[in-house]
């Protein structure tokens with residue numbers, strides 16, 4: 179009934195898939211639910227073929243409909259002509275000029291995060307964190323070893339506040355008051371907690387719901403769908419009021435992503451047939467909040483963990499940041515932050531080793547062949563350098579497997595080594611995948627917010643490293659594993675019931 183899916187769930191995301199790939203090569207056939215066959219794809223030529231021809235390999239209709247329950251009718255779930263139109267409206271709001279304008283906002287929220295963590299360190303009545311960190315706290319404080327903080331919890335609130343302000347000039351107040359903040363912050367938190375706690379039955383229903391025989395009967399009345407619909411409605415109520423106010427004022431100031439999208443959409447030069455409906459504009463907003471918040475916060479979290487477990491890399495990175503950024507009262511500027519070479523290598527290396535979006539699903543619109551860079555052996559024992567796929571065949575494009583393949587990245591592929599980016603293997607440079615790793619995928623449906631994400635990520639990381647040292651907790655106390663909850667989030671082994679978290683020890687940096 180469940181095919182190979184339980185096997186995949188037993189281990190951290192990507193582990194089983196990597197085993198299969200090592201054994202069988204860049205395209206592996208396995209069983210999904212109710213006898214369906216899925217192809218796990220990690221061959222670079224095959225990935226590029228599918229991603230660059232994205233309109234011939236759409237996202238499965240069922241998956242899009244299930245995602246639309248959570249995200250509305252935004253660019254992430256649109257297909258074909260609709261997607262082209264939406265992407266045209268959304269693209270300009272993420273160009274370099276626009277991201278440059280948001281960089282002061284990233285700096286301001288990074289400072290607020292540093293202040294909150296600093297208060298926590300000095301024990302000024304900040305709220306309790308998570309049961310795990312609270313339990314660990316006493317022992318470490320007594321021995322003057324530092325303070326334990328759940329970095330996932332703090333980065334997640336910060337990136338939520340950033341997206342609230344940059345997307346629609348709205349103060350989500352997540353850092354200040356967390357789940358007691360605005361209705362939007364509270365409902366997003368509730369929905370994400372729910373995703374993390376899905377029962378086996380709810381998971382099965384989510385899978386089943388993706389089959390097209392549910393078209394017209396979605397969303398099913400599950401408690402998860404109810405919380406997703408509530409979240410979407412909460413965002414739409416607030417954003418809808420804002421759109422009405424801007425229309426009443428008859429001036430569209432392009433100060434945030436929403437007004438940038440509105441300005442493109444209302445441009446008199448755009449024919450009516452090329453414009454987005456009000457529902458679609460609102461859908462962009464829910465999409466941006468979800469796509470732009472969890473991804474960046476989990477990347478920051480995995481990076482802090484990688485740096486905590488590699489202190490020499492942490493020190494080298496901090497030294498680069500300190501040398502360049504003398505006065506912490508100055509803001510880090512857009513052009514400057516991207517010139518920091520070691521920071522860039524550390525960023526690429528974390529996105530390679532810990533891509534937040536673990537995989538993405540596609541299906542061919544018609545029968546055809548997918549080319550391979552390396553031949554694979556077929557069931558009958560013969561070798562082939564192309565794979566025949568039929569219309570509707572589920573394809574799982576595995577970001578995490580491609581990013582970690584030893585035959586592509588080298589024998590040390592599972593190690594965190596930022597300097598590998600100084601001299602990448604030919605298999606990577608000739609893969610055709612822009613930027614080398616696949617964390618933002620490629621082609622017409624690549625991550626529209628990648629420059630925004632990289633700038634926000636680097637600014638927040640630089641502020642944190644300038645002020646704090648991050649250290650891991652002893653492995654016998656805290657052993658980190660991961661779980662896919664839309665994005666790949668960390669958990670503590672043995673404390674899975676406490677949800678996702680990343681407890682690390684912190685100490686303020688003593689300025690020389």
Ligand code: HEM
Pocket residue numbers: 253254255265341465466469470471473474477533534535537538539617618619622623624625626627628630631632
């Ligand atoms: C480190 C941070 C991020 C990573 C790794 C990431 C990764 C991705 C990936 C892999 C996709 C393709 C998903 C798919 O097709 O299944 C995607 C799409 C998208 N991302 Fe990001 N993302 C990040 C941050 C952001 C941010 C900050 C924003 C906006 C503020 C954003 C907005 C979007 C949107 C709108 C799409 C849909 C694009 C389309 O289908 O045309 N992302 N992202």
